[in-house]
Amino acid sequence: MQTNQKPAALSGYQKVVIFILAMTQFTVVLDFMVMAPMGDILMKSLSLRPEQFGLAVSAYAFSAGASGLLTAGFADRFDRKKLLLFFYTGFIAGTVFCGLAVNYHLLIAARIITGLFGGVIGSITLAIVADIFSLEQRGRVMGFVQMGFGASQVLGIPIGLYLATAWGWQTTFIMIAGLGALIAVLILTRMRPLTEHLLLQRSGSAFSHLLQTVLSKRHRVGFTATALLSVGGFMMMPFSSAFAINNLHITEHQLPMLFMVSGVAALVVMPLIGKLSDQVDKFLLFSAASVWLMIVVLVYTNLSVTPLWLVMVFNVLMMVGIMSRMVPGTALTSAVPEMKDRGAFMSVNASLQQVAGGISAVFAGLIIRQEHPGSPLQHYDWVGYIVVAFSLLSIYLIYRVSRVVRQKSELAAAVPVMPEA
Structure with missing residues (x-):
C-alpha cells in the first residue's frame, strides 16, 4: 500500500526546474493541442x-513514436539537460516549418x-522528474508540470485561435516557435547538468540496452497501460472543435x-x-476518475444542439476526469523503471503512447463521417463507446502497474540500495 507520509519540501532549484519543465510542456502540448481547435478552420481552408485531418494529426504521433524507439537505446547515455535542449531545438525548427506550410x-x-523531435521531449521530462524528485513528491510535481496542459488552453489556444482567424492558421505556429526560443534559453542557462544516471550504465550497445528495456516484464506492463x-x-480530441461547431452549434467566436x-x-x-495523489492511493484515485470520465463521455458524445453554458460544464467535467487520471497514472508509471533505465523506458513508453494515439486518430477519422463542410459529424457517439471500453481496460492495467511499484518498494525496503534522487 502507498504510504501517507508527508512529502519533503521542494528546494529553490527544484522549483526552477518545475517552472522550466512546465513551460516546455506548455509549448509542446500547445503545438499538438492547437490542431484540435483549429480542426474546423483547417478542414475548411484546406x-x-x-480522414485526411485525422492523418494530419497522426503524422505527428507516428513520427514521434518512431523517434522514441530510435532514441530509446541512447537516452540513458547522455546528460539529460543536453538531450532535452537538442530535441527542444529541433521541435522549435519543426514548428517554424509548420508556420511556413x-x-x-x-x-x-x-x-x-x-513529431520527430517533440515526441521525445515528454519522456525526457519524465526522466528528469524521476531523477530529481522522490516518488513521494512526484504526484505534486507532475500536477504542476502537467499544468502546461491547462495553460495551453487558457492562454495558448484562445490566442492561437485569434491569430488563426485574423491572420491565418500558420501564424499560430510562428507564435509557438517564438515562445519556444525563449524557453530554450532558460534550459541552457538555468538548468544544471543531469549525469548521475551515467554512473550506473552497463557496458554494451545501445541496441542491447533498448532490447533489455523492452523485454523486461515489469516494463511491458507500464508500456501497455500508457499506450x-x-x-x-x-x-475524441482531433474532432472536438468540429463536433462543437457542427453538432452542438457553438460558433467560431465562442470556441x-x-x-x-x-x-x-x-x-x-x-x-x-x-x-491528493501524494496523500491517497494513486490507483484508487485513478479508478474513481476513470468512472467519472466514462459517464461524462457517454453523455457528451450523444449531445445534439446544446447551449454554450452547458457545453462548458461538460467540458470542465471531462477535463477534471482526464487530469485526475493523468496525474496518478503518470506518477505510478514513472516509478516502474530503475534510474539506469529511465531514459530508455520513458522513450519507449512515449513512443508506444504516440503510436497508439496516432492509430486511434486515424481510426476515429475512418469512423466519423461528414456529408459536406458544415454538416453535423456522424458516429461521434461510436467514438465515445470505444473510449469507455478502453477506459475500463486501463483500470485493470494501472492496477497491475501499482502492484509492480508496490513490489519494487517492498524489495527496496528489504534490500539496502543506493537511494534515488
Whole structure:
C-alpha cells in the first residue's frame, strides 16, 4: 500500500526546474493541442475530409513514436539537460516549418518533422522528474508540470485561435516557435547538468540496452497501460472543435471561450490532484476518475444542439476526469523503471503512447463521417463507446502497474540500495 507520509519540501532549484519543465510542456502540448481547435478552420481552408485531418494529426504521433524507439537505446547515455535542449531545438525548427506550410502536403511533412523531435521531449521530462524528485513528491510535481496542459488552453489556444482567424492558421505556429526560443534559453542557462544516471550504465550497445528495456516484464506492463491511456484523448480530441461547431452549434467566436474555461478548470484542478495523489492511493484515485470520465463521455458524445453554458460544464467535467487520471497514472508509471533505465523506458513508453494515439486518430477519422463542410459529424457517439471500453481496460492495467511499484518498494525496503534522487 502507498504510504501517507508527508512529502519533503521542494528546494529553490527544484522549483526552477518545475517552472522550466512546465513551460516546455506548455509549448509542446500547445503545438499538438492547437490542431484540435483549429480542426474546423483547417478542414475548411484546406478542403480536408475527416480522414485526411485525422492523418494530419497522426503524422505527428507516428513520427514521434518512431523517434522514441530510435532514441530509446541512447537516452540513458547522455546528460539529460543536453538531450532535452537538442530535441527542444529541433521541435522549435519543426514548428517554424509548420508556420511556413501553404498546403496539406507541406503541413504533413512539417508535422512529421515536429513529431520527430517533440515526441521525445515528454519522456525526457519524465526522466528528469524521476531523477530529481522522490516518488513521494512526484504526484505534486507532475500536477504542476502537467499544468502546461491547462495553460495551453487558457492562454495558448484562445490566442492561437485569434491569430488563426485574423491572420491565418500558420501564424499560430510562428507564435509557438517564438515562445519556444525563449524557453530554450532558460534550459541552457538555468538548468544544471543531469549525469548521475551515467554512473550506473552497463557496458554494451545501445541496441542491447533498448532490447533489455523492452523485454523486461515489469516494463511491458507500464508500456501497455500508457499506450491504452492515450487512446481516448486521441480519438475524441482531433474532432472536438468540429463536433462543437457542427453538432452542438457553438460558433467560431465562442470556441476560444470554451477552451479557455476548460483550461482554467485544468489549472485549478492539476495542483489539487497532484497533492491528493501524494496523500491517497494513486490507483484508487485513478479508478474513481476513470468512472467519472466514462459517464461524462457517454453523455457528451450523444449531445445534439446544446447551449454554450452547458457545453462548458461538460467540458470542465471531462477535463477534471482526464487530469485526475493523468496525474496518478503518470506518477505510478514513472516509478516502474530503475534510474539506469529511465531514459530508455520513458522513450519507449512515449513512443508506444504516440503510436497508439496516432492509430486511434486515424481510426476515429475512418469512423466519423461528414456529408459536406458544415454538416453535423456522424458516429461521434461510436467514438465515445470505444473510449469507455478502453477506459475500463486501463483500470485493470494501472492496477497491475501499482502492484509492480508496490513490489519494487517492498524489495527496496528489504534490500539496502543506493537511494534515488
